Amino acid sequence: MRIAIAGCGITGAAAGSFLSSAGHEVTVFEQAEECRNIGAGILIQPSGQHVLKQLDLYPIVKQEAAILDGLEARLANGRQLIRLRYGSGPDSCGWGVHRGRLFGALLKRCRDSGAVIQTNSRIRSFEESSAGIRFIHDDGSQSEEFDFAIAADGSRSILRKVAGIPTHSIEYPYAALWTTSPCTSITDRLFQVIDSTKRLTGILPIGNNEASFFWGLRKTDHSACVNGSFDEWRKNVIELCPAAENFLEPFQSFDSFIFSEYRHAVMSRWHTEKLIFLGDAAHPTSPHLGQGANLGLEDAAVFSQALVATRNFADACRNYTWQRRAKLRYYQTVTRLLTPFFQSDIPLLAWGRNLALPWMPSLPLVGSMMRKTLRGEKQGWLN
Numbered sequence: 001m002r003i004a005i006a007g008c009g010i011t012g013a014a015a016g017s018f019l020s021s022a023g024h025e026v027t028v029f030e031q032a033e034e035c036r037n038i039g040a041g042i043l044i045q046p047s048g049q050h051v052l053k054q055l056d057l058y059p060i061v062k063q064e065a066a067i068l069d070g071l072e073a074r075l076a077n078g079r080q081l082i083r084l085r086y087g088s089g090p091d092s093c094g095w096g097v098h099r100g101r102l103f104g105a106l107l108k109r110c111r112d113s114g115a116v117i118q119t120n121s122r123i124r125s126f127e128e129s130s131a132g133i134r135f136i137h138d139d140g141s142q143s144e145e146f147d148f149a150i151a152a153d154g155s156r157s158i159l160r161k162v163a164g165i166p167t168h169s170i171e172y173p174y175a176a177l178w179t180t181s182p183c184t185s186i187t188d189r190l191f192q193v194i195d196s197t198k199r200l201t202g203i204l205p206i207g208n209n210e211a212s213f214f215w216g217l218r219k220t221d222h223s224a225c226v227n228g229s230f231d232e233w234r235k236n237v238i239e240l241c242p243a244a245e246n247f248l249e250p251f252q253s254f255d256s257f258i259f260s261e262y263r264h265a266v267m268s269r270w271h272t273e274k275l276i277f278l279g280d281a282a283h284p285t286s287p288h289l290g291q292g293a294n295l296g297l298e299d300a301a302v303f304s305q306a307l308v309a310t311r312n313f314a315d316a317c318r319n320y321t322w323q324r325r326a327k328l329r330y331y332q333t334v335t336r337l338l339t340p341f342f343q344s345d346i347p348l349l350a351w352g353r354n355l356a357l358p359w360m361p362s363l364p365l366v367g368s369m370m371r372k373t374l375r376g377e378k379q380g381w382l383n
């Protein structure tokens with residue numbers, strides 16, 4: 001089949017790799033001038049590692065990753081809020097990876113499998129008929145016709161807006177500043193410090209003695225923060241999280257910090273007649289549960305396998321929806337419910353969180369559900 005993909009991020013590159021390897025003719029349209037290995041740290045869960053095995057990228061990504069045994073969160077007074085470990089199985093660990101290194105491996109795999117990547121190609125809409133689909137470029141020109149297309153254009157997806165599928169969206173008032181740098185203070189876990197529901201910071205080791213650091217803040221406070229005194233801000237961060245001192249040492253300004261907003265959207269279905277939404281384009285969430293990239297990788301694998309099994313776009317979409325619905329709804333709902341407990345204007349939620357969270361991992365059923373959720377292995381509310 002002739003297949004177009006809008007967006008060459010983690011999901012688009014993974015889908016391009018799977019579909020080209022299966023013998024399809026794939027063109028990936030990416031808005032950026034070039035596909036660059038940029039980004040901060042992301043946590044690759046056992047669920048995402050499983051997809052990297054299918055792409056033959058498991059050893060390459062693993063050798064550059066930090067192997068993590070779980071996550072830890074502390075309160076501003078130093079008290080431990082939660083220590084959640086992945087478990088004791090052979091693949092029970094998370095990988096802290098530089099998004100750029102993961103993306104570089106996926107991009108090479110996508111190109112090697114034969115997909116054509118057209119950069120500088122921003123897609124603004126599409127036209128579909130029973131015969132096929134054409135993308136409309138930003139300058140109004142049309143692409144050639146494809147048998148079907150994939151929207152992998154990320155959490156701000158333009159295609160989601162023009163597809164006309166009923167969607168419930170929320171723009172979070174909170175965002176994050178993040179960057180990467182050498183760091184030796186935290187090496188084996190995702191480490192976060194939280195003060196009420198207002199101040200949240202974290203360090204994610206990403207291998208090669210580096211870590212990714214983030215600082216949560218209200219979107220409306222962003223310009224005051226980066227235009228204010230860097231030294232004052234650093235003092236404030238180190239006071240909250242002394243482990244960040246080692247990380248922040250080389251920085252003199254906010255120049256290399258990137259501002260990232262997040263949103264949540266629930267689509268009533270994930271496809272039209274000739275277009276399917278995968279990854280953040282289909283189900284953006286806040287990053288608090290660390291699952292977005294893993295879900296995008298799985299979407300690409302499951303859809304590609306559904307196409308192999310059905311050999312027909314409409315049936316592949318139905319098969320994909322049947323396989324993914326319960327899991328995606330579960331992770332979207334849990335992330336949506338948890339987010340205000342960590343970043344919101346309701347400090348009362350912190351009180352309940354501080355009371356319950358330290359005990360929850362040791363409760364038999366709850367603890368195992370939390371570990372499964374973290375590993376990306378929950379298939380829905382009932383499993």
Ligand SMILES: Cc1cc2nc3c(=O)[nH]c(=O)nc-3n(C[C@H](O)[C@H](O)[C@H](O)COP(=O)(O)OP(=O)(O)OC[C@H]3O[C@@H](n4cnc5c(N)ncnc54)[C@H](O)[C@@H]3O)c2cc1C
Binds near residue numbers: 029291
């Ligand atoms: C601060 C932060 C921390 C995170 N931490 C984690 C984590 O620890 N673990 C985890 O699993 N996930 C994490 N995530 C989420 C993760 O980054 C995303 O879920 C993942 O990148 C989604 O991949 P994607 O390919 O679907 O979308 P994206 O990575 O957003 O890629 C979309 C691509 O489409 C291109 N594009 C957009 N619009 C168009 C257009 N109109 N035409 C052509 N091209 C277009 C973009 O340039 C981009 O290349 C985090 C996110 C943030 C913001």
